[in-house]
Amino acid sequence: MAAITLNALAHTYTDNPTKPEDYAIREMTHVWEQGGAFALLGPSGCGKSTLLNIISGLLKPSNGEVLFDGKRVNELKPEERNIAQVFQFPVVYDTMTVFDNLAFPLRNIGVPEYKVKSKVYEVAEILELSDQLKRKAKGLSADQKQKVSMGRGLVRDDVSAILFDEPLTVIDPQLKWKLRRKLKQIHEQFNITMVYVTHDQLEASTFADKIAVMYNGQIVQFGTPRELFENPAHTFVGYFIGSPGMNFFEAELKSQGEKETLMFGDHEISVSNAMLARLKAMGANKVTLGIRPEFVHVWEGKNSDAFHVDVDYVEDLGTYKILSFLFHGQVMKARLSEDQKVPSGQIYVSFPEQWTKVYVDDYLVEVTDATVDNDKTKEIPHAN
Amino acid sequence: MQIKVENNKAWFLVLPVFLIVAFSAIIPLMTVVNYSVQDIFDPYTRYFVGTEWFKQVMLDSRLHEALLRQFLYSFTILAIEVPLGICVALMMPTKGRGASLALILVAIPLLIPWNVVGTIWQIFGRADIGLFGAFMSSIGVDYNYASDPTDAWLTVVLMDVWHWTPLIALLCYSGLRAIPEVYYQAARIDQASRWAVFRYIQLPKLTNVLIIGVLLRFMDSFMIYTEPFVLTGGGPGSSTTFLSQSLVQQAIGQFDLGPAAAFSLVYFLIILLVCWVFYTTIMNMQKDK
Amino acid sequence: MTQPSTKPIAHAYKATKEQAPVYSRAERKLRNANLRGRFGLALYVVLLLLPIYWLVNMSFKTNTEILSGLSFFPENFTLDNYAKIFGDPTWYMGYVNSIFYVSMNMVISLLVALPAAYAFSRYKFIGDKHMFFWLLSNRMAPPAVFLLPFFQLYSSVGLFDTHIAVALAHCLFNVPLAVWILEGFMSGVPREIDETAYIDGYSFPKFFVRIFIPLIRSGIGVTAFFCFMFSWVELLLARTLTSVDAKPIAAIMTRTVSASGMDWGLLAAAGVLTILPGMLVIYFVRNHVAKGFALGRV
Numbered sequence: 001m002a003a004i005t006l007n008a009l010a011h012t013y014t015d016n017p018t019k020p021e022d023y024a025i026r027e028m029t030h031v032w033e034q035g036g037a038f039a040l041l042g043p044s045g046c047g048k049s050t051l052l053n054i055i056s057g058l059l060k061p062s063n064g065e066v067l068f069d070g071k072r073v074n075e076l077k078p079e080e081r082n083i084a085q086v087f088q089f090p091v092v093y094d095t096m097t098v099f100d101n102l103a104f105p106l107r108n109i110g111v112p113e114y115k116v117k118s119k120v121y122e123v124a125e126i127l128e129l130s131d132q133l134k135r136k137a138k139g140l141s142a143d144q145k146q147k148v149s150m151g152r153g154l155v156r157d158d159v160s161a162i163l164f165d166e167p168l169t170v171i172d173p174q175l176k177w178k179l180r181r182k183l184k185q186i187h188e189q190f191n192i193t194m195v196y197v198t199h200d201q202l203e204a205s206t207f208a209d210k211i212a213v214m215y216n217g218q219i220v221q222f223g224t225p226r227e228l229f230e231n232p233a234h235t236f237v238g239y240f241i242g243s244p245g246m247n248f249f250e251a252e253l254k255s256q257g258e259k260e261t262l263m264f265g266d267h268e269i270s271v272s273n274a275m276l277a278r279l280k281a282m283g284a285n286k287v288t289l290g291i292r293p294e295f296v297h298v299w300e301g302k303n304s305d306a307f308h309v310d311v312d313y314v315e316d317l318g319t320y321k322i323l324s325f326l327f328h329g330q331v332m333k334a335r336l337s338e339d340q341k342v343p344s345g346q347i348y349v350s351f352p353e354q355w356t357k358v359y360v361d362d363y364l365v366e367v368t369d370a371t372v373d374n375d376k377t378k379e380i381p382h383a384n
Numbered sequence: 385m386q387i388k389v390e391n392n393k394a395w396f397l398v399l400p401v402f403l404i405v406a407f408s409a410i411i412p413l414m415t416v417v418n419y420s421v422q423d424i425f426d427p428y429t430r431y432f433v434g435t436e437w438f439k440q441v442m443l444d445s446r447l448h449e450a451l452l453r454q455f456l457y458s459f460t461i462l463a464i465e466v467p468l469g470i471c472v473a474l475m476m477p478t479k480g481r482g483a484s485l486a487l488i489l490v491a492i493p494l495l496i497p498w499n500v501v502g503t504i505w506q507i508f509g510r511a512d513i514g515l516f517g518a519f520m521s522s523i524g525v526d527y528n529y530a531s532d533p534t535d536a537w538l539t540v541v542l543m544d545v546w547h548w549t550p551l552i553a554l555l556c557y558s559g560l561r562a563i564p565e566v567y568y569q570a571a572r573i574d575q576a577s578r579w580a581v582f583r584y585i586q587l588p589k590l591t592n593v594l595i596i597g598v599l600l601r602f603m604d605s606f607m608i609y610t611e612p613f614v615l616t617g618g619g620p621g622s623s624t625t626f627l628s629q630s631l632v633q634q635a636i637g638q639f640d641l642g643p644a645a646a647f648s649l650v651y652f653l654i655i656l657l658v659c660w661v662f663y664t665t666i667m668n669m670q671k672d673k
Numbered sequence: 674m675t676q677p678s679t680k681p682i683a684h685a686y687k688a689t690k691e692q693a694p695v696y697s698r699a700e701r702k703l704r705n706a707n708l709r710g711r712f713g714l715a716l717y718v719v720l721l722l723l724p725i726y727w728l729v730n731m732s733f734k735t736n737t738e739i740l741s742g743l744s745f746f747p748e749n750f751t752l753d754n755y756a757k758i759f760g761d762p763t764w765y766m767g768y769v770n771s772i773f774y775v776s777m778n779m780v781i782s783l784l785v786a787l788p789a790a791y792a793f794s795r796y797k798f799i800g801d802k803h804m805f806f807w808l809l810s811n812r813m814a815p816p817a818v819f820l821l822p823f824f825q826l827y828s829s830v831g832l833f834d835t836h837i838a839v840a841l842a843h844c845l846f847n848v849p850l851a852v853w854i855l856e857g858f859m860s861g862v863p864r865e866i867d868e869t870a871y872i873d874g875y876s877f878p879k880f881f882v883r884i885f886i887p888l889i890r891s892g893i894g895v896t897a898f899f900c901f902m903f904s905w906v907e908l909l910l911a912r913t914l915t916s917v918d919a920k921p922i923a924a925i926m927t928r929t930v931s932a933s934g935m936d937w938g939l940l941a942a943a944g945v946l947t948i949l950p951g952m953l954v955i956y957f958v959r960n961h962v963a964k965g966f967a968l969g970r971v
Contacts, residue, residue: 395792398789400788400789472714475717487959492948493721493725495905495950507940507941513740631817632817635820636820
């Protein structure tokens with residue numbers, strides 16, 4: 001069991017990297033604490049599998065170091081790192097029985113047979129594979145195979161961490177849920193550091209205590225599912241997390257005498273004075289504003305803070321509805337609860353100040369106040 | 385496995401194949417059957433002899449010897465070529481220029497006309513002008529494939545191993561290439577030894593191609609004619625006379641059409657039978673697993 | 674109604690290049706095991722090429738030099754042996770004949786095997802399994818068995834000593850093989866592609882030529898390679914069915930035995946020339962060979 005530290009880590013597949021785009025992993029420093037359940041969330045091609053393979057040692061990073069409990073492991077081969085890795089497609093040794101599959105990692109390191117037996121039975125019990133032990137692994141269903149590959153990671157006592165690389169891709173939806181619960185349960189029972197790579201936000205948030213969102217080779221935010229939802233540190237997090245994603249629109253900072261205002265076309269968007277001052281200090285003229293559809297207020301009648309907009313269409317998704325409207329020529333979405341009246345024609349919407357996030361160059365601009373945890377900002381690497 | 389649609393019109397698609405193979409297989413085969421039950425003096429004088437020729441063939445001791453020799457030969461070359469082919473495949477690089485080069489070089493013997501293969505070894509094995517022959521005599525072995533039956537056998541086997549191991553190697557190579565990288569990664573994480581990787585990952589994935597390879601090699605070695613014909617002419621004595629050679633001697637050399645035809649049928653049936661037994665055994669073994 | 678435009682940001686993110694993750698090949702367990710492998714392979718290749726090298730070496734020597742002793746390089750380098758072959762039509766026509774019937778066989782085998790393989794891979798029909806097995810059983814028929822019947826058959830229909838006779842005779846083993854290989858490749862193509870094409874209004878021939886054949890290009894290349902290979906290397910049938918006009922080079926080579934003894938240099942040169950077309954063909958299909966040798970069935 002170990003804490004995993006990535007120290008100034010970067011990786012490239014090209015021989016002579018010149019631009020930041022040449023890097024699959026851009027320089028990052030990151031800590032996965034011992035015993036935590038973490039998710040690494042991102043779209044395909046963002047570098048998350050690369051990062052996982054660097055941790056397990058299947059890949060050597062081009063720069064920086066990987067530390068297990070403070071000890072450098074760059075030079076250690078995967079077999080010396082004592083990690084377990086579960087891959088996207090279940091890897092089982094076809095010709096062996098389930099028992100032999102689970103015993104394989106133990107036999108490889110010369111564990112005496114009586115210990116192998118008790119350990120395999122124990123793990124099989126947890127994974128509910130006890131009655132399958134005598135079967136050939138070849139005939140198992142995909143979810144059972146995936147359980148066997150997880151089991152191979154669990155049988156070893158000395159495992160520092162278990163890494164999961166989108167392990168539920170090939171599993172049927174109803175079984176996904178069961179397996180995810182099993183994982184959670186195993187995590188609680190064994191207290192092993194677990195890193196779970198996925199592109200599915202639901203999977204990530206049900207499994208992990210903390211999620212690292214990866215985009216273009218960088219971890220753009222590391223936080224609890226709630227933090228990711230309420231306070232996206234990067235426009236990508238806003239876009240990727242939530243369904244539908246955050247509404248974004250470009251606004252301009254304009255000075256009218258002493259007073260600064262944030263204008264979207266000819267509409268003034270209200271943000272706190274502290275924010276306006278900060279933006280002025282940064283010298284940022286163009287900013288991106290983001291608001292979650294969940295936080296957009298929809299009014300039927302006229303309201304002094306609200307903007308007058310045209311309804312585009314409404315999608316009824318059963319338990320809630322998604323309202324699309326045109327605001328100054330741009331399509332935006334608002335989430336309506338089931339019982340809310342379906343508006344049509346022209347309506348009024350408002351954006352509560354607290355939920356209107358301001359981004360400059362895709363990164364969140366924060367003003368110090370009590371609601372923001374300062375530590376969070378440290379996790380955000382700077383844009384190159 | 386894809387679900388197939390029942391459609392008897394598909395026969396029209398198979399018809400050309402059926403016709404062309406029927407022309408080159410069924411008609412000649414019927415001729416053979418026809419010969420095998422008749423005694424032919426000339427095109428107008430022939431007698432029906434029933435199973436006479438078959439009895440004669442079954443009791444012919446020369447053919448028994450040839451059959452025995454044939455089995456011994458086929459099993460010997462399989463026993464050498466299969467393990468050697470697997471080893472070569474394991475050693476071949478999987479990526480880059482080296483991979484293409486190795487592939488081309490290893491495949492060369494397969495594309496040499498069979499009589500040229502015979503010629504190459506005929507030259508190579510001679511003590512006066514051949515490197516191999518000269519090498520053998522220089523290390524003090526009295527080697528002469530033309531006069532010593534053991535040497536003749538050795539040369540014929542060596543020639544076949546040289547000629548056909550590449551087929552097994554290339555089959556295995558393509559089998560190995562089809563193993564996803566993730567299996568090797570999982571094995572590393574499970575701390576598997578090199579042997580364990582071979583035994584539990586590579587070998588199981590090679591079974592399919594090995595079945596193809598062994599079947600092809602068995603069939604072809606069982607029909608071998610040209611290479612030993614060029615190299616030793618079946619000699620010395622009849623030490624390297626295999627089934628095809630006895631058949632050709634009988635049919636063309638002695639023009640004993642009836643017995644030759646009966647012999648042909650028996651020969652064909654033996655190959656079919658052995659292949660069938662071999663194939664079903666392996667399939668059943670796989671099912672049991 | 675106008676389609677709602679996607680958010681500009683979403684656009685930007687969707688446009689981010691989907692880089693396929695490139696895995697570097699997991700390094701082999703031990704570096705020296707790797708080296709040992711390379712060394713073993715090099716040794717094998719050298720042993721493999723040695724007999725061929727010897728043939729090439731000899732082809733550039735005069736007969737006197739050949740018989741006077743062993744040497745790794747020709748002392749009196751000569752092209753006479755090759756000149757003799759290229760200067761005599763009875764010699765070089767042998768190559769033309771061989772290439773002619775091999776190409777014919779390749780074309781015939783592919784033409785008839787393509788539709789049949791499609792039928793076997795897509796449809797169930799009466800007797801399909803028996804038909805398939807019967808086809809394959811012809812691959813197991815020793816050519817020696819068919820020697821005499823072939824001779825009589827082709828003589829009686831007036832095809833003796835023609836290229837087409839050899840091409841047809843080689844169909845005996847090449848057509849079943851072609852059907853088998855192609856069936857393997859075709860089964861790897863999802864049925865949905867056929868169905869979509871039919872829904873789009875393609876007729877069967879049009880679909881087959883325009884869509885399906887391009888999809889199994891590499892399979893066709895591999896099949897052609899195997900047809901070439903087995904037709905090119907076969908001698909027994911080719912020799913029996915020809916006498917003058919279509920005589921293959923491999924059969925002409927036996928002429929080097931004469932009353933005055935073997936013409937070793939000429940024999941070697943003729944041998945070398947029969948190896949070249951094969952090497953050329955492998956070079957062209959080298960990128961498909963890895964998959965092709967498993968006959969589409971890994």
